[in-house]
Amino acid sequence: MRKLLLSSIIIFVALIYIGRLSYLQLIWGNKDSPLNDTAIxxxxxxxxxxxxYDRNGKLLVANQPSYDVMIIPREVTPLDTLEFCSLLNITKEDFTRKYDKAYVYSPRLPSVFVPQLxxxxxxxxxxxxxxxxxxxIQKRxxxxxxxxxxxxxxxxxREVSEYDLRNNPNYQSGELIGIQGVEEYYEDVLRGKKGVKYIQKDRFNRDIGPYKNGSYDTLPEQGKDIQLTIDIDLQTYGEELMVNKRGGIVALDPATGEILALVTAPSYDPSLLVGRQRSKNYTQLYYDSIANPLYDRSLLAMYPPGSPFKALNALAALQEGVIDPSTRLTCQNGYYYKGRRLMGCHCGGGSRDLVRGVALSCNGYFANVYRRIIDKYPTSAEGMTAWEKHMNSFGLGDYLGYDLPIGKAGRIxxxxxxxxMYGKHRWYSTTNLSNAIGQGEILTTPIQLANITAVIANKGHYYTPHILKKVENQPISDKNFTEKKYATIDSKYFGPVIEGMAEVYRNGTARSFQVPGIEIAGKTGTAENFTRIDGKRTQLTDHSIFVAFAPVENPKIAIAVFVENGYWGSRYAGPIAxxxxxxxxxxxxxxxxxxKRMLEASLQEEYAKPYSGKPFRINE
Structure with a gap:
């Protein structure tokens, strides 16, 4: 009996060992990562x-070789630290700090010790x-x-941060990730897929060859090439025109929503953020609180739109039926309201129809128009809701949905x-009359103004602005960018407004910079500019604004130009557009x-005044 029991125990233990070994060899060993073996x-x-590439196939961004020094902390043996630091151009303190950081990340996994040699x-x-x-050394x-x-x-x-590592398991310490712009938005397209090799080591920690003859190894997959909608020649020209100025320029193709140029000024040379000097250069750019070159004014800066907004009020009034193109309204060198209050005007006064009202940018005419929209309804709140709906349909008060990772919604x-602000039933159309001329509580970004210009050019619809044209020569198919979005205004009402904008060039505020052979429709704007200095609301130099599209028939470009502290629309923004x-x-x-005048013009003296650096942020 005892012999049988002993034999049974021996057989049972043997079966356990055999089962465990079989599992490790046949199942566990095939399913789990080779890294579970410390010798790999x-x-x-x-x-x-x-x-x-740009829209015309010009190469914009390529690659260059770089070399990272990698470390596996547990495999480091005593070394000549001074010689090693000298070769890497780092201090001994840097060596200790980098070693400790790598060890905390993982003693047995590789991480970047010194990047981008x-x-x-x-x-x-x-x-x-x-x-x-x-x-x-690892090449990348x-x-x-x-x-x-x-x-x-x-x-x-740049290298992935601790936040990136916590939120994305596909990255490991020392890897690179796209930040801002198309590098960030299209990271998954541009990045590609890394390959991996498993190397077996002997008991002396020496490499002895591929693990299982490389059966677990994978090859890298190169990132996909992309073609942008940007015309790099137009982009370059726009940036040159904005030297020594601050502001933004956005140009779109109205027929597609493709972004032709996206200019922010001041800007910087993109090569500054490449290589081992990237961190130093980024710090200098980041702490430049005067010029703010990292701040993309074309997408982030919110300004009162000024007179270009009058075109939208005209369209809303036509749709609401409170005016028609022949309706004549009188300007008394401005508009008197609330008794003796005056909204001034520079049009010279007189009776205006819609076309002349737009062409001369008549404040008196559009004050009347705005009041008629709001006062059509039983209460001011109902009138404001109807007005807001029309404005929102042009993409205002929203992020538009373009394919870039930053932006501001503006405000309607x-x-x-x-x-x-005033209490229910305690405000009227005269309370917020500045909305009539694109001032007051209204805020827009340059890309939003370019988009509303495209809506007008298209007589009522737009495509969401976008910067990607093709991936690996395949056109985009995202419905967000290929389907029309419609404003609440019927197409029949756009004709008179477009005619008024064409008159701006023929006989209005932009007549001095007509383009031979090209019929342009546009609108100058001068936006009041306030900030607080020592706790007091102070008026600063006005912003210069201009929107336009051309040719009037079959438009191929719609553009919005903002020049901060540029005085008035026809001084800088109009000529640049x-x-x-x-x-x-x-x-x-x-x-x-x-x-020549625009290329050489400088507003640096204006920006050097005590409020320098503040105007573009006052409305954020």
């Missing part, structure tokens, strides 16, 4: 990021790497810019805002004197 080292093979640094270090156990690619412009469009790449005021239109449609500028 994982080495990544990083792909090149996809190339970036140049070819020269790599050549000097490579032949001595055998002396430094636990360190090795960095961006190589073929242009000095468009930094706000491209964004940049509604009845709730005025109820909170007209020569950019000519540049895009003709390929050259014939009005050389005007071009």
């Amino acid at each position: 080292k994982q080495v990544f093979d990083y792909p090149e990021r996809g190339y970036i 140049s070819k020269e640094e790599y050549a000097a270090l490579q032949e001595k790497m055998h002396k430094y156990e636990g360190f090795y 690619s960095l961006r190589h810019y073929q242009t000095d412009h468009g930094a706000n469009i491209f964004g940049y790449i 005021p509604n009845a709730d805002i005025y109820n909170r 007209s020569i950019m239109i000519e540049k895009y449609l003709k390929g050259e500028v014939t009005r050389k004197d005007l071009e």
Whole structure:
């Protein structure tokens, strides 16, 4: 009996061992990562990021080789620290800090010790790497810019942060990720897929070859190339025109919603954020609180739209049936309301119909128009709700949904805002009359103004602005960018407004910068500019604004230009818009004197005043 019991125990234990070994060999060993074996080292093979081209096929962003010094902390053996630090151009304190950071991340997994060595640094270090156990060099690619412009469009790449690692399991310490611009928005397209090799080590920690003959290894997949909608020649020209100025320019193709130019000023050379000097250069750009070159004014800066907004009030009034194109309204060199209060006007006074009201930018005419819209309804709140609905349908008060990672919604005021400000039933159309001329509580971004200009050019519809044209030569198919969005205004009402905007060039505020051979419809704007200085609301130099599209028949470009503290619309924004239109449609500028004046114009003295750096942020 005892012999049988002993034999049973021996057989039972043997079966347990055999079962466990079989599981480890046949099941566990095939399912889990080879890294569960401490004798296996994982080495990544990083792909090149996809190339970036402009709408005409010009290469904008390529790649260049770079070399990272990697560390596996537990494999580091005693070394000549001073020599190693000298080769890497770091201090001994840097060495200790980087080693500790890598050890905290993982003692047995590789992480970046020193990133982005140049070819020269790599050549000097490579032949001595055998002396430094636990360190090795890994090749990867960095961006190589073929242009000095468009930094706000491209964004940049940097090492993943702790936040990135916590929120995205596909990244590991030391890897690169796109930040801002198309690099961030289309990261999954541009990044590609990294390959991996598993290297087996012996008991002396020496590499002895691929694990299981490389059966677990994978090849990298290069990122996909993308083609942008940007015309880099127009983008470059716009940035040159905005040198020594602050503001934003957005140009769209009204027929597609494609972004032709997205200019923010001041800007910077994108190559500054590449290589080992990236961190230093970024810090300098970030702490430049005067020029704020990292702040994309074309998407983030919110300004009162000024007179270009009058075109929308005209369209809303036509749709509401409170005027028709022939309705004549009188301007008394302004508009008197609330007894003796006056909204001034520079049109010269007189009786105006819609076309002349738009062409002369008559404040008196549009004060009447706005009041008629609001006062049509039983209460001001109902009138404001109807007005707000029309404004929202042009994409105002919203982010538009374009394919870039940053933006501001702007602001279209509604009845709730005025109820909170004044109380229910205690405000009227005269309370917020500044809405009639694009002032007051209304705020827009440059891309929003470019979009409403495209809506007018298209007589009632638009495509969501977007910056991606193709991926690997395949046109975009996202319905958000290919389906029409409609304003609440019937197409039949756009004709008189467009005629008024064309008159702005023929006989109105933009007649001095007509373009030979191109019929343009546009609208100048001068937006009042306030900030608080020492606790007091102070009026600063007005912003210069202009919107336009051309040709009037079959429009190919819609543009909005903001120049901060630019005095009035026809001083800077109007001329800049007209020569950019000519540049895009003709390929050259014939009005050389005007071009020279705009290229050389500077507002640096204006920005050097005590409120320098504040105007573009006052309405955020």
